[in-house]
Amino acid sequence: MPILAHLDLDAFYAAVEELENPTLRSRPLVVGGDPHGRGVVATANYVARRFGIRSAMSSAEALRRCPDVVFVRPRHMLYRQYSQEVWAAIGEVVPRFERTGLDEGYLDLGSVIDEFTRARTIAEAVQTAVRARTSLTCALGVSTSKVVCKVASERRKPGGITVVRPGTEARFLAPLPVRALPGVGPKAEERLAAAGIATVGSLAALTDLELRAVLPGQVGRLLRDRALGIDPRDLELDTERVSISVEETFERNLSDRAALHAEVRRMADEVGGHLVRSKLSARTVTAKLRYADFSIRSRSTTLAAPIDDATQIGDLACGLLDRGLRDRPGSLRLVGVGVSGLSDFQQLSLEDV
Numbered sequence: 001m002p003i004l005a006h007l008d009l010d011a012f013y014a015a016v017e018e019l020e021n022p023t024l025r026s027r028p029l030v031v032g033g034d035p036h037g038r039g040v041v042a043t044a045n046y047v048a049r050r051f052g053i054r055s056a057m058s059s060a061e062a063l064r065r066c067p068d069v070v071f072v073r074p075r076h077m078l079y080r081q082y083s084q085e086v087w088a089a090i091g092e093v094v095p096r097f098e099r100t101g102l103d104e105g106y107l108d109l110g111s112v113i114d115e116f117t118r119a120r121t122i123a124e125a126v127q128t129a130v131r132a133r134t135s136l137t138c139a140l141g142v143s144t145s146k147v148v149c150k151v152a153s154e155r156r157k158p159g160g161i162t163v164v165r166p167g168t169e170a171r172f173l174a175p176l177p178v179r180a181l182p183g184v185g186p187k188a189e190e191r192l193a194a195a196g197i198a199t200v201g202s203l204a205a206l207t208d209l210e211l212r213a214v215l216p217g218q219v220g221r222l223l224r225d226r227a228l229g230i231d232p233r234d235l236e237l238d239t240e241r242v243s244i245s246v247e248e249t250f251e252r253n254l255s256d257r258a259a260l261h262a263e264v265r266r267m268a269d270e271v272g273g274h275l276v277r278s279k280l281s282a283r284t285v286t287a288k289l290r291y292a293d294f295s296i297r298s299r300s301t302t303l304a305a306p307i308d309d310a311t312q313i314g315d316l317a318c319g320l321l322d323r324g325l326r327d328r329p330g331s332l333r334l335v336g337v338g339v340s341g342l343s344d345f346q347q348l349s350l351e352d353v
């Protein structure tokens with residue numbers, strides 16, 4: 001049984017603008033287009049939402065609802081930078097994930113835990129890691145399928161975690177309006193409403209015959225499955241930019257090669273263990289060296305085929321450390337071992353067959 005989560009950053013663009021300019025925090029804020037032209041609201045902060053301002057509303061309407069609202073033009077480069085930090089922080093807790101946008105995606109919690117009962121703890125650890133690194137907050141929905149996680153992450157915004165336990169998925173979805181179900185657009189909603197179906201539960205209860213009359217074909221069957229919480233979609237892993245690294249600052253600067261190698265191998269064990277547990281493998285291995293004067297050098301090597309073996313990672317990292325010390329001798333205050341260019345090991349072995 002999969003253990004998944006959907007993560008959604010709270011009012012992402014607006015939250016970034018508030019971090020960049022804290023005086024905005026207490027004011028109604030819209031990130032979006034010109035209220036005097038044909039601009040639309042990209043994101044409103046929670047103060048603005050109290051006035052009924054929502055994403056995709058025209059900026060002119062937002063201004064009508066709240067004449068004091070502050071408009072800020074979107075700065076996409078900036079949001080991308082924050083997003084990268086967010087996903088790097090997430091990746092350190094849960095390395096297997098699928099990004100579906102700058103501010104949302106699915107996490108494979110099953111890659112770090114075996115028991116569903118521990119899922120909330122991991123979700124909290126993700127929130128803590130994201131907040132520590134970026135000061136941004138997020139909501140998570142935790143369950144056994146993408147569709148239930150996605151719906152659940154909406155329930156306690158901002159900053160909440162909603163856990164839908166195995167076996168309770170359909171019950172959780174049943175009372176919600178059909179529109180809450182991903183895949184039900186305005187058209188499907190209209191057809192369902194015309195047939196007197198307002199809730200996800202009543203969609204789930206339709207017989208094949210009834211379903212065919214309202215939503216014929218594959219779409220109908222797919223939506224009824226989702227209404228029951230059934231969603232076999234796997235995560236489409238997005239691990240290209242993620243890295244896993246471990247580093248350690250020594251109490252005393254180290255120059256003894258054997259001692260340094262021992263440290264590097266210990267870190268390689270940790271990194272390798274993380275890869276194996278996450279069912280990932282890596283093509284690039286990096287050693288990081290920080291000298292007594294705080295300057296940093298790193299040396300990397302990229303392999304033709306991905307590896308996940310700690311000994312191999314250790315061999316390569318020791319070689320990279322030696323290379324770094326040959327280029328610039330000195331004693332070190334910190335050493336790090338990292339891997340990147342991650343890929344899904346199972347997928348690769350399938351392709352190899």
Ligand SMILES: [Mg+2]
Nearest residue numbers: 008009011103
């Ligand atoms: Mg969001």
